Amino acid sequence: DVKVTQSSRYLVKRTGEKVFLECVQDMDHENMFWYRQDPGLGLRLIYFSYDVKMKEKGDIPEGYSVSREKKERFSLILESASTNQTSMYLCASSFEGVNTEAFFGQGTRLTVV
Amino acid sequence: KNEVEQSPQNLTAQEGEFITINCSYSVGISALHWLQQHPGGGIVSLFMLSSGKKKHGRLIATINIQEKHSSLHITASHPRDSAVYICAAEGYTGNQFYFGTGTSLTVIP
Numbered sequence A: 001d002v003k004v005t006q007s008s009r010y011l012v013k014r015t016g017e018k019v020f021l022e023c024v025q026d027m028d029h030e031n032m033f034w035y036r037q038d039p040g041l042g043l044r045l046i047y048f049s050y051d052v053k054m055k056e057k058g059d060i061p062e063g064y065s066v067s068r069e070k071k072e073r074f075s076l077i078l079e080s081a082s083t084n085q086t087s088m089y090l091c092a093s094s095f096e097g098v099n100t101e102a103f104f105g106q107g108t109r110l111t112v113v
Numbered sequence B: 001k002n003e004v005e006q007s008p009q010n011l012t013a014q015e016g017e018f019i020t021i022n023c024s025y026s027v028g029i030s031a032l033h034w035l036q037q038h039p040g041g042g043i044v045s046l047f048m049l050s051s052g053k054k055k056h057g058r059l060i061a062t063i064n065i066q067e068k069h070s071s072l073h074i075t076a077s078h079p080r081d082s083a084v085y086i087c088a089a090e091g092y093t094g095n096q097f098y099f100g101t102g103t104s105l106t107v108i109p
Helices: none
Strands: A004-006 A010-013 A019-025 A031-038 A042-051 A054-057 A064-070 A073-078 A087-094 A108-112 B004-007 B010-014 B019-025 B031-037 B043-049 B052-056 B059-064 B069-074 B083-090 B097-099 B103-108
Touching: A004 A087, A010 A019, A019 A031, A019 A087, A019 A108, A031 A064, A031 A073, A042 A064, A042 A073, A042 B083, A042 B097, A054 A064, A073 A087, B004 B083, B010 B019, B019 B031, B019 B083, B019 B103, B031 B059, B031 B069, B043 B052, B043 B059, B043 B069, B043 B083, B069 B083
Parallel strands: A010 A108, B010 B103
Antiparallel strands: A004 A019, A019 A073, A031 A042, A031 A087, A042 A054, A064 A073, A087 A108, B004 B019, B019 B069, B031 B043, B031 B083, B052 B059, B059 B069, B083 B097, B083 B103
8 A cells, every 4th residue: 555654644834843754655756856735725736756865846935945864764854933834734745757646645734823 | 816616605505405616717727626624624535627527425526617607515414524624726737736725615514
């Protein structure tokens, strides 16, 4: 059974903290994505990685960075968490190219207080 | 400006009813995806289609490329179908997706 695993389902952090969200996939996918999902806005792409150590900014990269040191793992880093980063964060992965199915993790609901 | 529009935003149906969710898009696409998100957050891919029609169990997805429109139908709806259904248009590169804001479906027994 294919799987994308996010390290936490729920997370509460304080303003100014450095936050790490981890995502691991076991399907040998080249592509990995981090999205945030907010009511009325749908999914918005934060960062995309198409290979180890390769990354591209998505639509809303400000305040975030990413790391992909191994093919199976893609980390999202909030350098200094702020309350407007309270959201649902979803990781996804897929094979390279177009018309390939994306597989999603269970999501991490992050609250910054 | 939203590249992908879904309707309705919210839908309540009685068990057994036939349900249709609509998706219109304004960009060129390589494929159209339908996703399902249950309470708790996890997203599952239901369909990926670039033409015609696909069927999986009680779910049917259709796409009209000329009209830039897709529909998701659920026949004989059941309370376990209650979820948010998301339409996503895939562009011509591997990382370009345009997401609708989702349709929240509640099926009442």
